[in-house]
Amino acid sequence: MDRIAITGGAPLKGAIPIYGAKNSALKLQAAALLSPDPLILDNMPDLADTRFMVQLLASLGVEITWIKETRTLRLHAAEIGSTIAPYDQVRKMRASFNVLGPLLARVGHATVSLPGGCAIGARPVDLHLKAFEAMGADIHIEQGYVKAAALRGLKGAEIAFPFVSVGATEHAMLAAVLAHGDTVLKNAAREPEIVDLADCLNAMGARIEGAGTDEIGIRGVTSLKGAAHRVVADRIETGTYALAVATAGGDVLLEGARADHLQALIELLGAAGVAVESEPRGLRIRRNGGRIQPVDFETEPHPGFPTDLQAQAMAMLCSADGRSRIRETIFENRFMHAPELARLGAQIAVHGNEAVVTGVERLIGAPVMATDLRASVSLVIAGLAAEGQTVVNRVYHLDRGFEKLEAKLAACGAQIERQKED
Ligand code: EPZ
Numbered sequence: 001m002d003r004i005a006i007t008g009g010a011p012l013k014g015a016i017p018i019y020g021a022k023n024s025a026l027k028l029q030a031a032a033l034l035s036p037d038p039l040i041l042d043n044m045p046d047l048a049d050t051r052f053m054v055q056l057l058a059s060l061g062v063e064i065t066w067i068k069e070t071r072t073l074r075l076h077a078a079e080i081g082s083t084i085a086p087y088d089q090v091r092k093m094r095a096s097f098n099v100l101g102p103l104l105a106r107v108g109h110a111t112v113s114l115p116g117g118c119a120i121g122a123r124p125v126d127l128h129l130k131a132f133e134a135m136g137a138d139i140h141i142e143q144g145y146v147k148a149a150a151l152r153g154l155k156g157a158e159i160a161f162p163f164v165s166v167g168a169t170e171h172a173m174l175a176a177v178l179a180h181g182d183t184v185l186k187n188a189a190r191e192p193e194i195v196d197l198a199d200c201l202n203a204m205g206a207r208i209e210g211a212g213t214d215e216i217g218i219r220g221v222t223s224l225k226g227a228a229h230r231v232v233a234d235r236i237e238t239g240t241y242a243l244a245v246a247t248a249g250g251d252v253l254l255e256g257a258r259a260d261h262l263q264a265l266i267e268l269l270g271a272a273g274v275a276v277e278s279e280p281r282g283l284r285i286r287r288n289g290g291r292i293q294p295v296d297f298e299t300e301p302h303p304g305f306p307t308d309l310q311a312q313a314m315a316m317l318c319s320a321d322g323r324s325r326i327r328e329t330i331f332e333n334r335f336m337h338a339p340e341l342a343r344l345g346a347q348i349a350v351h352g353n354e355a356v357v358t359g360v361e362r363l364i365g366a367p368v369m370a371t372d373l374r375a376s377v378s379l380v381i382a383g384l385a386a387e388g389q390t391v392v393n394r395v396y397h398l399d400r401g402f403e404k405l406e407a408k409l410a411a412c413g414a415q416i417e418r419q420k421e422d
Contacts, residue, residue: 001393002419002420003391003395003418004392004417005144005416006384007365007389008363008386010414010416010417013252014336014411015412016252016408016412017255018237018241018409019044020231020234021231021236021237022045022050022237023193024234024402025044025050027095027098027193027197028041028200028229029053031102031201032075032076032195033060033077033097033102033103033161034105035279036077036079036224037075038075038202038226039226039229040167040228041073042071042228042229043072043092045403046071053096054066054073055076055089056089060077061077061079061080061081062079063075068388071081082111083107083109085100085110085111087145089354094123097115100132100146101149104132105174105178108153109147109148110148120334121333125374128165128167131168132172132175135154135156135157135176136154137150137154141275154175156180156218156220157176157183160185160187164193166191166193169216170189170197173185173198173208176220177224178222179218180220181189181220183217183218183258184216184217184218185215185216185217188214190214191260193232194216196232198211198212200229201224203229204226205223205227206221210334221358235258240377242269242285243265243313243330243408244312244380244381245286246285246287247292247315247316247319247381248383248414250286253279254282254283255283257283263394264304265305269285269293272294273291274292274419286383290303292316292357293322294320298329299327299328303331310326310374311334311374313326314357315337315341315379318346318359318363319359319363320359322359323356323358324357325355325382326355326357327354336372338355340368340370341378341379342378343366343367344366344386344390346360346382351386351388363387365383366386368383369392369394371394371397373398375397376392376394376397395418
């Protein structure tokens with residue numbers, strides 16, 4: 001297993017290209033199952049998770065071509081060869097569960113393993129299943145598998161989500177596009193990834209309106225055609241590098257980043273004393289001298305502050321000039337980075353879903369270990385500002401969601417390298 005060693009203290013200067021969003025790409029990949037014609041995805045990130053989805057889709061009969069130079073993934077589901085997603089595949093990556101809706105909509109049945117919990121929380125899929133039931137599917141859970149059938153097709157339905165779920169909104173869309181009649185999703189998630197999925201599905205011939213608002217209308221069609229779609233820029237990758245520059249200091253242009261997808265983060269950075277400017281080529285982040293100011297924030301569904309940037313923002317606030325309060329409202333166990341940050345000298349008190357971070361003047365490097373993707377990168381960010389060497393173990397978490405992390409940071413002057421574990 002690899003690890004990443006960082007010697008802190010160097011400010012970051014230069015430009016970092018932002019790739020397509022992992023959390024959009026995974027659902028777009030699943031959308032390929034809906035059409036017998038090819039779906040071409042440009043600006044694809046090349047990550048452990050997206051590769052994993054490629055393997056799963058291949059096992060379902062999808063023909064796949066990856067053109068590395070142009071970051072283009074061609075997915076052709078001329079015929080569906082299997083409708084089973086086994087435990088081993090869904091266990092390793094939760095987003096695999098997203099093949100259920102498209103298979104149900106296209107073929108009328110599917111057997112997909114329940115994902116189970118994960119490090120950041122229980123993460124049930126009850127809202128996904130209720131949405132399919134509302135569309136007329138028979139759902140049974142047997143031996144850890146969801147067996148879903150709608151042999152005469154899905155029917156449009158009005159679905160009011162009791163709380164906002166990104167995954168359930170996307171999954172319901174992925175099924176409703178081929179249902180008979182109209183579906184209305186109320187209290188829908190408004191994340192940019194939802195809009196990206198709707199844009200792609202509409203390019204394939206779907207009729208979706210209202211994506212990006214809390215009410216989405218979908219008029220079912222009988223079939224979808226092929227399309228070419230460019231994956232939206234990754235707002236979490238963008239936010240991560242913005243917080244890295246804020247923490248380490250420096251001046252970096254995040255090329256291809258979208259300011260309109262990151263308003264809550266931009267406000268937080270402004271309050272912390274970091275300059276953010278939207279430029280034609282992307283977002284420019286600057287902090288030259290002066291300590292970070294403390295900021296209180298809580299995570300919320302979009303357009304609120306994203307839970308996927310909470311750990312990275314906490315890393316920045318560890319060396320703020322004062323006390324910050326953070327409330328995590330999306331996942332019940334998403335402060336696992338706090339004790340690891342404490343190993344670098346951070347002062348963090350966690351009480352339930354609240355963390356109080358008392359900024360210290362400097363962090364000191366140490367070996368650390370992380371339990372999930374965003375927690376891992378928060379340790380890299382803290383390491384960039386810490387005195388001496390920080391070694392982040394269990395790098396496979398990082399590889400699930402950050403492509404070329406070390407290369408991108410090193411190109412901006414960070415002292416960072418990947419090492420092979422003994
Ligand atoms: C997506 O997860 C992202 N994953 C997560 O990113 C992200 O943190 C999350 O949205 C919130 O923005 C992908 O897109 C692959 P939810 P998702 O359904 O869809 C509860 C990362 O690091 N819930 O919006 O699973 C759930 O447990 C990952 O890239 C139910 O109770 O999130 C959570 O508390 C981590 N029942 C809340 O809702 C359900 O049926 C919101 O989850 C569904 C969700």
